[in-house]
Amino acid sequence: MGDKRPLGPAQGRPSLLASALLWTFLLAAYLYPQFLFPIHNPNERARSYMTAAMFDHGTFAIGYRKPAKQGRGFVDEGSVYDRWGYVNDKALVCDDPALVPPDCAGTLYSAKAPGTSFLGYPVYAVLKLVADALGREVSQETILLVLRLFTVVLPTLLLLSLFRRFALRAGFDPVLSDLATAGLGVGSMVYTYSHMFAGHQVTAYLLFFALLTAWRSRTDDRPRWPAATGFFLATAVSAEYPMALVAVVLVAYQWFCRPRPKTILWAFLGGLLPVLLTAWFHVAAFGRPWRTAYATLENPGFVRDIAPGVMGLREPRLENLFGAFVAPYEGLFFFAPWMVLCIPAIIDYVVRRRRVEPPQMRALFFTGATALLALTVFISCHSLWRGGWTLGPRYIVPFAPFAALLILHWASLWSRGAPLVSRMVVAALVLVSVLVTGASSLVSQGFHTAFFNPVTEAVLPLLREGFVTFNLGHLAGLEGGWTALPLLVLSVPGLLFLA
Template sequence: MTRSPAPPPAPAPVRTSRWVWAVLAALYVLAFPYHPGLRSPNELCRLWQTRALVEYGTLDINQALRDYGYVGDLSVKDGKYYPSKAPLMSFAAVPLYAALRAAGGGFRYAVPEIPLVFFSRLLLTVLPTLAMLWAVRRFLLAYVSPAVSDGVTVTYGLGSLAYSYSLLFMSHQPTAVLLFGGFYALWRCARDEWRERGYLVAGAFAGATVAAEYTGALGVGGLVLYAALGLLGRPEPWRTRLVRMGRALGLATLGALPFVAALMLYHQATFGHPLASGYKYLNDAAYQPWHLGGFLGIRYPDPRAFLLSFFSPLRGLFTLSPFLLLALPGLVLMRREARASGEWRALFWLTAVLLAGYTYFTSSFSYDSWGWTTGPRHLTGLVPFLLLPIAWLLERLRASHHPGLLGAAAAACAVSILITGAVTLINYVPDQVSSALLALTVPLLKAGYLTPTVLSFWGVPQPLAAAPLLLALLTMAAWAFLRLGSPEHTRPTGAVLAGGALLAGLLLAAQLPGTAHHAGDQEALRLLESVWLTPPGKAVPFWPSASL
């Protein structure tokens, strides 16, 4: 009697080398695209309120404007000036500012602008995003292989708006972090991996989201839908499901209440009504029309706003991060899974509703209001919810017999890292530029105007201080292509390489038609070169002596 051969051993799971995560973290921590001469309004108006809270104990920033210089993005009510933004970021920076003030000598001018901006970004936008990347990877691992989970997580971290707005002290990426944190808590509860107290955590994240950015309420609405679908789809009697839903709602409300109440008290103290935000009292009359009409400036969709928000060579979402287009066929595949699984059904509708809602928002709001940023900034909160359909599509392609398509999809991820990563190292994109990559970023890099880095503060001149970051971006793009473009348990084939090369060439060539190299481009280049923190051959001090 012959014995049947033993089954082959299961292949060992592919693990990501630690150097990948170290390089990714270095690209976050070392890069410091900031130029004091630009007087970055979105960042400094928040930090000026932080200064006012610590130095004078006031919510208004009138004295801070006199002591530290004028900034933009303000609201004015009864002669008092406030940031026009939601207040969470200003308050979150208070302990940090107090610590820096004590370290600098404890007097009013003890904290110079550069270290204030650097540490505020590091602790309140950079490190939270790095922690979020761990949660993103953990979430994706529940549905796809480690190779796809790692590749998509790295692409999100370096090839999307997550990277751009982690390197700015603005609320857009913190809002994405808070939204995904709330989703992650709901997801763990839905899988019975957390106790019901997890809904308290989800509620706290949701409340903090609205306190960080008013438009975050759109994402919170999607989370409510996801939680409801998950609870209603459980295999339990209806009465049990309704009771469970009531407890979840109560816990989530309890978690959100401190943040919502604090936000309403802030509005009452600053603008005279719990529901009145700073956008009602904008100081700059030129910005007021953007927020008039419709609901808080949201009107009927405008084809121009839609096309420019997604496809403009200046700041189109898909132009800068073409891998996000993979979410569309990925959603089709998710829909098929949703027919047989309540878990997939809730995930599908969460993604579809958020995509539709954010698309409507960016298409009906004034496109011109996104100004001087990398990409359409108010879509930052949407991006992490597109990762599962992208990862699911890549997983299916790796298991299929379509190597050309797999190579193209992997190339879309690599090109996203190259484009968005390079533009992020500039991160201030004037409105008159024709193309963020070819008309602004590439000319600046060729002229030696590379991003300021921590190495610059250690005395390393440009281009030596920033060259390692550009090399790291190239390395991570190549790694993402090889990681995602490898069919299961094999290396990339010739067909994969050919498909990848073809699409990469097409995506990069697509940048050419919109690049005008007109007078606006030259004006923007001259402006940025004139204010560049670390021009070629120059090093700057990190903590210059305070001027009284």
Template structure:
């Protein structure tokens, strides 16, 4: 076991998790819909959210009772950290009250699910980068760029299902991409379990789960795996599917029924239906450019490091890394295709293209391939990754600082809202729901000190976070590659 590499991976994980812990965003309908089911399950053992329905407009109404309109994957995942909080003394969520912007258990659940799984996904990406031939420094840079310089940073601090499903899909691929071992049955079982559970968290990532299934079929056809691996994968995939069918049966009386069919909010009932749960239509290609480019919802604007993805795919195909190339490209295309066909493609109140977030780890895989270059091209690729990553990290911090969710009717969120709020030179928008800056550990520690500062200087509450991130990144990047063993040491170890 390479303990130095293990410490480096642990360091990346802790830097990212601590960065996510710094923020405590206010609740919104999307997060509350999932959280209310978790609270109802743990506090009362009920699938209905009666008494909590005022906390969200994302709700279903069936036979006189209220339910979450979301799939059960994320709320079920969140029951464990919430149950731990209750054992440690957390109060049950109050019933029949007005909507709350903050509740202490929201913070703990979000960090233990979205935050922890985003940091874990970055560590998985480090392993994939090393498998592709990236140096340790490049792998660290790569993981930090994913965790801090893409919208993954924002959604690691929100109780949406995007980061949980992204981790499950990426981990499933990582399990399948590893060489076969004696424990291949267990590995493929877990890969199937994760691929399927991702779709139980977010139904729209189902096509990516299918991509992973076809990847396994290709491995078996190429004799890289035995054919019985398909049975193990299928058995693992069956379990989450049964969980969802059981939830639907208990909540709505039919295993094929779901909350999307019973929306209590007219705005969403117009999109989702029994015939078309996701409300998908034919692809609208006019959405392609705004989804990929521009300050409104452009992926390359909010995650500039992904500008290296296109040359990275060329490198992967040229190097005949077929599995990495085809799966990463197909998974990215599948998520993009669903978004092109979805009426609410803007993602509502969000930072960047919210519904493209599950493709981020797969679009990062070809970036790792670019960082494997050596010589002059390697230095250019590293410099480009550092520059693009720095720009993305600054942008994500700007959005994080003011609450991370900007309405879909704001054409230029950065220029119209985010930057003016950081400068403190303009009044809060009429639709603003909280303070100028989101609740965070630095601001809470500073207390009344910040109130005495001019609005244009209150951004100093984020300086401790930046100092911590820079110090942590510098320490890990300074470690470099291990020195090669001396001939004498080699002989000694051989004896």
């Protein structure tokens, strides 16, 4: 997905030792923890319910709300509900159109955008077919682990590989390229949400894949590249509707890379399947191809949360920006301080570099910066910007790979005049980010809004007590904090490399 021609003077390649240390660190960080928390995350459970309903019951419905046989009230049953029980984040389509949720009989659906559930369908199908052939029952925990592995974890590792390969082929500083790859992989929200069967990280890798395929189409006129761009963009929007803002930016970039009508035609054809699947779900569940679950949310609290504005979007607010980027309870720059470098990168580009870079690199940088702006505007207008239990602003996880690319580009230009200083600054910030985000993620994938500083109030106390998420060490018979020892052994050489 990357052009082989460097964009600037080649600055060498990483040594085999550096590559080995980096990938040992990344593979250990991604494959050793299993992230099975006692807190059941409705974000991924609602999506997995829909995936299971499609394969096991041939329907999008995850259950049905019926009047209770005795007394007043209702009972939820049928479809996946009979097997896995209660789940939040669902929609209720009342049988009587004159009634509104939650006090009505009707059909229950996942209230999430369907893209992630569709991606999980073939994975779930293979898992169930193999289990049935072996005569084994598959637990809900196993299903979630497998769905995470094949729809989020492995694609994220592919994202990191392609990010690094693109950086090296573009002639970026090899040390900074490795630092940025490690920072993106473990020192950003990408790490936390790459272990969750939800749309946040799914959209991050899909949008970045779209950027790479559009870039490749500059020098390769085969239709596969714009078709792939269209597929990735449409699937990203199907997984998280607000990502349409970034998709528009990337469609414009695709046109810049190959400004021909047939390019847009192939992009349209590539995106047709995800669009049709999404429309199918909307029609089957809500009656219209453009109607989403927002109008039929079952939880009254969620209805109140998104009531301001249109679909929860209102005028921009500084409170949102402070909380999403700076505040210790959720701020992106608090948990991943190296990401703050995207600000001087953009300023420097606007003030000094735009007349120096070749047009294709200016366009790439401008596209990345515009994507960041779109995500920033979105989170500033979102009435539900806190997002409940979260580690970082989960609604804008795609911010991370675009910011990483801009930072790496800027730092590589900086390194041509001051290589030691640029590497030391980036290394220090990446190391802090890896320690903060990595340690926090090993304790929980999200923290209650009651915490002002989750790191000091929850992460450090729990780590002192030896609490870490379920991991391969537990399977080996280790207990408490000792389960993290193999992960530390595998990670320390990589952390020393970062330092």
